[in-house]
Amino acid sequence: MNNYKINKNKSSLSTEQVLKHKDFNKLLHEYKGVYNYKTATKPFYKNIKFLGIIVLVCTVALVVMVVDKEEDEQPKEVKKKEEVIKQVPLPITPASDTVTQITTETATISKKKEQPKKSVVKKDNIIVEDPSGIVVPDEPKNTMPVQETKEKPKREVEIKNNDKPFYKKSLDLE
Amino acid sequence: MAFTTHQTKEEIEQELLIIERAKKNPERFAPLYDKYYKLIFFFIHRRTDEEELTADLTSQVFLKAIVNLPGYQFKGFPFSAWLFRIAINEINQFFRNKKNTRAISLEDDGVGRLREELDESSQHDEEQERLLMESFTYLEQDEVQLLELRFFEDRAFKEVGYLLGITENNAKVRTYRVLDKVKRIMKEQRRK
Numbered sequence: 001m002n003n004y005k006i007n008k009n010k011s012s013l014s015t016e017q018v019l020k021h022k023d024f025n026k027l028l029h030e031y032k033g034v035y036n037y038k039t040a041t042k043p044f045y046k047n048i049k050f051l052g053i054i055v056l057v058c059t060v061a062l063v064v065m066v067v068d069k070e071e072d073e074q075p076k077e078v079k080k081k082e083e084v085i086k087q088v089p090l091p092i093t094p095a096s097d098t099v100t101q102i103t104t105e106t107a108t109i110s111k112k113k114e115q116p117k118k119s120v121v122k123k124d125n126i127i128v129e130d131p132s133g134i135v136v137p138d139e140p141k142n143t144m145p146v147q148e149t150k151e152k153p154k155r156e157v158e159i160k161n162n163d164k165p166f167y168k169k170s171l172d173l174e
Numbered sequence: 175m176a177f178t179t180h181q182t183k184e185e186i187e188q189e190l191l192i193i194e195r196a197k198k199n200p201e202r203f204a205p206l207y208d209k210y211y212k213l214i215f216f217f218i219h220r221r222t223d224e225e226e227l228t229a230d231l232t233s234q235v236f237l238k239a240i241v242n243l244p245g246y247q248f249k250g251f252p253f254s255a256w257l258f259r260i261a262i263n264e265i266n267q268f269f270r271n272k273k274n275t276r277a278i279s280l281e282d283d284g285v286g287r288l289r290e291e292l293d294e295s296s297q298h299d300e301e302q303e304r305l306l307m308e309s310f311t312y313l314e315q316d317e318v319q320l321l322e323l324r325f326f327e328d329r330a331f332k333e334v335g336y337l338l339g340i341t342e343n344n345a346k347v348r349t350y351r352v353l354d355k356v357k358r359i360m361k362e363q364r365r366k
Contacts, residue, residue, distance in 0.1 A: 024203075
């Protein structure tokens with residue numbers, strides 16, 4: 001059972017009695033207090049600046065992650081290509097196609113005079129010309145194609161015995 | 175005192191203009207405060223029957239109204255309905271927190287409407303009226319509130335639904351359930 005106070009046909013309050021409580025300035029003052037309290041106690045995660053910083057940080061982090069991932073993937077691809085090259089042996093081409101008329105004279109390097117080399121041929125690929133006329137190529141150990149390396153021609157400086165440098169001349173006791 | 179406000183289209187439009195101004199500047203809320211203060215005061219006083227308490231609750235209602243005014247949207251009901259809704263919530267919260275006795279204010283018109291609905295219009299004796307008053311004590315506060323809004327303040331079900339935050343149909347169903355409960359209680363009281 002609930003307890004209610006039942007008023008039947010009770011005369012209501014007069015207008016004066018009601019209006020004496022009416023005060024809009026008081027209401028406005030209370031409103032300003034509540035509004036300031038609301039703004040002062042606004043949680044930091046609802047702050048627009050805070051949210052903006054969070055979004056910015058997340059974007060930067062995402063960009064950095066994507067860039068890092070791309071960089072990681074590139075060397076892997078290169079390694080894979082190298083592995084494929086190693087696994088698949090290159091076809092042995094006939095000697096006539098690759099080297100034409102290389103003689104021992106051209107292959108041997110004179111020690112006395114260093115001539116500018118246009119290409120370097122590895123020993124493995126040197127073809128020894130048999131006196132019988134049959135060209136027998138050495139078995140290539142490396143399946144990789146012969147790489148041409150460009151070397152700058154070395155300057156030939158002929159030093160004559162007579163032309164000794166000045167500092168040696170002074171010390172020459174002979 | 176009539177608690178339902180019937181407004182023409184022009185009046186509603188003018189009021190909406192004032193509300194829009196008040197949303198931008200709370201000091202412009204004064205015309206609305208002046209217009210509805212008395213209405214809200216009487217609405218609360220009928221349920222509390224204490225002048226000072228009513229004044230406090232009324233000021234709380236207007237404070238909440240001015241704070242939440244930016245979120246107000248016209249939904250086909252006058253601005254006063256929105257204020258009544260805030261007032262109902264304030265009253266309910268007050269009686270939930272404090273153990274004060276809630277008041278029920280009745281007028282002959284309201285009692286007449288309720289008795290018509292209870293099919294007891296033929297019996298006008300004092301005994302029947304006493305039984306009706308007694309039956310209120312067996313009702314919960316939300317049930318009494320429905321009877322107050324519908325019969326003692328003569329509101330439409332649509333408005334009752336809006337004020338209680340329920341649909342019109344739900345307001346109807348609940349009201350008729352309360353009426354059935356009152357009938358049952360009165361029958362039991364008669365047997366005793």
